[in-house]
Amino acid sequence: MPGKKVAVIGAGVSGLSAIKSCLEEGLEPTCFERSYDIGGLWRYEEKTEGGRPSIYKSAASNTSKEMTAYSDYPFPDHYPNYLHNSKILEYLRMYTEQFHLMKYIQFLSKVCSVRKRSDFSSTGQWDVVVETQGNQETYVFDGIMVCTGLYSDPFLPLQNFSGIKRFKGQYIHSWDYKTPEKFQGKRIIVVGIGNSGADLAVELSHVAAQVFLSTRRGAWIWNRVWDNGMPMDTSLFTRLNSVLIKVYPTFLINRWAEKKLNTRFNHNIYGLQPRHRFLSHQATFSDDLPNHIISGRVLVKPNVREFTETSAIFEDGTEEDVDVIIFATGYTLSFPFLENDSTIMDNHHSMFKFVFPPQLEKPTLAFIGILQPVGATIPTSELQSRWAVRVFKGLNKLPSVSDMMTDITTRRTKTRKEFLNNPRDSHRVQYVDYMDEIATEIGVKPSLFSLFLWDPKLAMEVLFGPCTPYQYRLQGPGKWHGAREAILTQRERIIKPLRTRILSCGQPSSSVPLWLKSICAAFLFIVTLVIIQG
Numbered sequence: 001m002p003g004k005k006v007a008v009i010g011a012g013v014s015g016l017s018a019i020k021s022c023l024e025e026g027l028e029p030t031c032f033e034r035s036y037d038i039g040g041l042w043r044y045e046e047k048t049e050g051g052r053p054s055i056y057k058s059a060a061s062n063t064s065k066e067m068t069a070y071s072d073y074p075f076p077d078h079y080p081n082y083l084h085n086s087k088i089l090e091y092l093r094m095y096t097e098q099f100h101l102m103k104y105i106q107f108l109s110k111v112c113s114v115r116k117r118s119d120f121s122s123t124g125q126w127d128v129v130v131e132t133q134g135n136q137e138t139y140v141f142d143g144i145m146v147c148t149g150l151y152s153d154p155f156l157p158l159q160n161f162s163g164i165k166r167f168k169g170q171y172i173h174s175w176d177y178k179t180p181e182k183f184q185g186k187r188i189i190v191v192g193i194g195n196s197g198a199d200l201a202v203e204l205s206h207v208a209a210q211v212f213l214s215t216r217r218g219a220w221i222w223n224r225v226w227d228n229g230m231p232m233d234t235s236l237f238t239r240l241n242s243v244l245i246k247v248y249p250t251f252l253i254n255r256w257a258e259k260k261l262n263t264r265f266n267h268n269i270y271g272l273q274p275r276h277r278f279l280s281h282q283a284t285f286s287d288d289l290p291n292h293i294i295s296g297r298v299l300v301k302p303n304v305r306e307f308t309e310t311s312a313i314f315e316d317g318t319e320e321d322v323d324v325i326i327f328a329t330g331y332t333l334s335f336p337f338l339e340n341d342s343t344i345m346d347n348h349h350s351m352f353k354f355v356f357p358p359q360l361e362k363p364t365l366a367f368i369g370i371l372q373p374v375g376a377t378i379p380t381s382e383l384q385s386r387w388a389v390r391v392f393k394g395l396n397k398l399p400s401v402s403d404m405m406t407d408i409t410t411r412r413t414k415t416r417k418e419f420l421n422n423p424r425d426s427h428r429v430q431y432v433d434y435m436d437e438i439a440t441e442i443g444v445k446p447s448l449f450s451l452f453l454w455d456p457k458l459a460m461e462v463l464f465g466p467c468t469p470y471q472y473r474l475q476g477p478g479k480w481h482g483a484r485e486a487i488l489t490q491r492e493r494i495i496k497p498l499r500t501r502i503l504s505c506g507q508p509s510s511s512v513p514l515w516l517k518s519i520c521a522a523f524l525f526i527v528t529l530v531i532i533q534g
């Protein structure tokens, strides 16, 4: 049914792909964005605003550009592999312009409520109340795509930190942190060793008198720069590896990864070794943290037992004077505009493949980007959007309620077993597996078998190369004619921004000529034989 009206809530990376997917399928999107511009989390603002995501000025991506792109719109080849937030915003602006998305977005429009209409069970329609500059208006929509992100509501578990009321210094959540200047000369404790915690500890230690990094669990620390200086995700997130990870026993993979990370620095000596194994919890990205620990600018400490007026007392009994506490304790998930109705959302946030509430009478509500892929968000949200609009249109059908519930329960059990039983891990998915799963629904998963028959060169790159988003535009609905080329040139785009000083010669040549090496080798061989005989 063409001309269906869809409300897209939020104009971050997920909202933009939702608008584009609607247009691709001939639906009529209207995007409501509460702030005055696109970009969501990636638009840095000096001031925080309640209910909106907020990042620090230096924030950069932990996923590389080839893995982070929209599937039919690679990043420009000269862009660096890991991107500062301003570069990502630039890219989002180009994408918006390229696909003419701007005219579908209403800025300064906050969605206050989304409710089923009285005839919902037959029409699947929604009443949406939008507040624009103080005025509320109600609209009717045939479909809703919720793209409001995961990082708008800071989680500040003050009740877990006894004595925080008496603490005389300053404390903030990492959501409030922007730049380091005003922390000059302070003694600072950063609580939590997620990506933000590690980043802030490193940044603050350039100006602070001392930084303490307090962690309950510890963490495995990854680096963005992997073997041969290539981006970590392009080296590891390949189709081949996603198969290997299934056939190898988990303990072997854990052992391999932990050994690899410990070779860079010993997590035990550095006080970071977690009790959990590598695969069972989100790892933290930080290329700089070990440098700052070894130079004493960041001191790793255990959990805080309590705060006094001027200090922190840790669980090991040690005490340190501090002026500032930064809680990098993460975020809570909330959808304040959604009707309180168990068919929309139950206590566990049960959603079929993280997109569709399974109990809803009509599948006209989709959550986009409400998950944590171990990989990039942009392509994941985009693929979810492509699936959602097809379900809205009736081109794809959802399974029965009981089948969906079974799928959700099975996934939950599996996640509990794989990851620590932590609410924050409940939305975690392995990137390639999840992408393939959604792609199968739409019919855009690349068929390796026929690729090997008809285009072996491409097939090799699809199997052994990084599993980039362009793979999901090779066939099926939404096929993009540039996808093959984008895949075959991806390695060039990775190398290009690095080659700013091009060397005319290749490898430095060895100063010892080959004939001499051969003679030495033969000599050593004979000596060894003589010794063994002798």
Ligand SMILES: Cc1cc2nc3c(=O)[nH]c(=O)nc-3n(C[C@H](O)[C@H](O)[C@H](O)COP(=O)(O)OP(=O)(O)OC[C@H]3O[C@@H](n4cnc5c(N)ncnc54)[C@H](O)[C@@H]3O)c2cc1C
Pocket (backbone or CB within 6 Å): 009, 010, 011, 012, 013, 014, 015, 032, 033, 034, 035, 038, 039, 040, 041, 042, 051, 052, 053, 055, 059, 060, 061, 062, 063, 068, 109, 110, 111, 112, 147, 148, 149, 150, 151, 152, 195, 196, 337, 368, 369, 375, 376, 377, 378, 381
């Ligand atoms: C420090 C940090 C680093 C990260 N690094 C990476 C990375 O390297 N790679 C990666 O892939 N992901 C990364 N992420 C994850 C990041 O969340 C996603 O990349 C992406 O920003 C998600 O976009 P989104 O559109 O889903 O949500 P958001 O970017 O949060 O956008 C949500 C939008 O919805 C709007 N909104 C909210 N409520 C309403 C309402 N009621 N009415 C109207 N509008 C509303 C908000 O104003 C906002 O513009 C990182 C996250 C953090 C916190």
Ligand SMILES: *[C@@H]1O[C@H](CO)[C@@H](O)[C@H](O)[C@H]1NC(C)=O
Pocket (backbone or CB within 6 Å): 157, 159, 160
């Ligand atoms: C906070 O304390 C409660 C019990 O008091 C505990 O269940 C919970 O795990 C703690 N959370 C954090 C983040 O420390």
Ligand SMILES: *[C@@H]1O[C@H](CO)[C@@H](O)[C@H](O)[C@H]1NC(C)=O
Pocket (backbone or CB within 6 Å): 340
């Ligand atoms: C939603 O409904 C449940 C039960 O009907 C109630 O316990 C809860 O407080 C309600 N929440 C809100 C935000 O109204």
Ligand SMILES: *[C@@H]1O[C@H](CO)[C@@H](O)[C@H](O)[C@H]1NC(C)=O
Pocket (backbone or CB within 6 Å): 062, 063, 194, 195, 196, 282, 283, 372, 373, 374, 375, 376
């Ligand atoms: C990148 O950082 C964000 C924010 O901390 C996190 O949610 C995401 O999982 C990280 N990405 C990867 C691939 O770990």
